[in-house]
Amino acid sequence: MPEWHGWQKLKYEAELDPKFADEITAIPGGEKLANCIQCGTCSGMCPLSTYMDYTPRQIVAMVRAGFKGEVLSSYTSWLCASCYACTVECPKGIKITDIMYSIKRRAIQEKVYPKKFPIPVLAKEFFGNVLRNGRSTEMLVVIKLYLKTAPLSMINQAIMGMKLFFQGRIGLKMESIKRKKELQTVLNAMDKEAVSTGKGTL
Template sequence: MPVWRGWDKIKYQAQLDPAFAEEVTSIPGGEKLFDCIQCGTCSGLCPLSPYMDFTPRKIIAMIRAGFKGEVLSSHTCWLCASCYACTVECPKGVKITEIMYATKRLAIREGVSPKRFAIPVLAEEFFRDVESNGRNSEGRLIMKLYLKTNPFKALKQATLGLRLWSQGRLGIRSDSIKRKSELKTLLKSLEKERMVRSRRETAHAGEAK
């Protein structure tokens, strides 16, 4: 008889984080999450759900129940390509794509996003590039991504890169805007603004006031 190995899937109330749902739903319109009827429309039509460790419907149930660690370290939100199919079809108006973005931001800030996983790495490289130059250069971005995640893949993709370059479709030099300081001032003034707050951050904000 096969041995049952599901013990690690059982969680007792004391191990859950009851405030997690509040954190995630602190985004504008986030409270709709509590209206979810678990119909599964989102998971059914999500083109990425077959590759996710938890489907969108499960993620919503887990957020409500307080499975913070499991949700934030799962690959689900990073597989969301933000095509908004779920958001448009949800019969209860849950902004699922925005919930996915909120969990991405929380995962990065809590430092629990999957390690050496290309998607958060790409997001952070992209962020840095735009922060300093105001524009991103696809060529440089892709090179940095491969170097940080899988240098062997860079070699495999070299032919594609060369072909793009020969057709004038791949810029390596960094493109930047003229009035960089204007953009810097603008972004800097929002440095501490958070649309989704973890409890720790809410407490900090309270103290600061």
């Protein structure tokens, strides 16, 4: 078939990943994804769907069908701001926000997100900061985020940063808990991938 401009390449079953849906839905309540009726309520409710490359409804269909590469490299899950509007309105009770989280985790594990895209970088910096100190130091996380993604745009933020500093809303003190060992023992013992509860039949 000729590759016309704007003509989408079709995917055939052999190219899809039949296990992908099971991987993504291996979260508490994830099996409900199979009940999706593609009504589009999630996309309609989502305040961010306008900015997404695939709408939430499309992502759900693509997860189910096994479009692994497309889903994991899509911006959709990263733009999800966890407002849960889709989750509470879904007539089939699908926890779409949680599905988005599952996609994010998989994308990080498989390292298939754009390199300097700030959202996963923020998640990683925040994660590391809390793992080491038990609390997050907002200033430190933000500075690291900018250094790793867009150092020059830090200048744009400087005025706001100074204002916040003089208002005592950001500081240079490293926040930390006392019993770091205790927390790390708990977290190390939780060192396991998401527990699967009930297998979906997809």
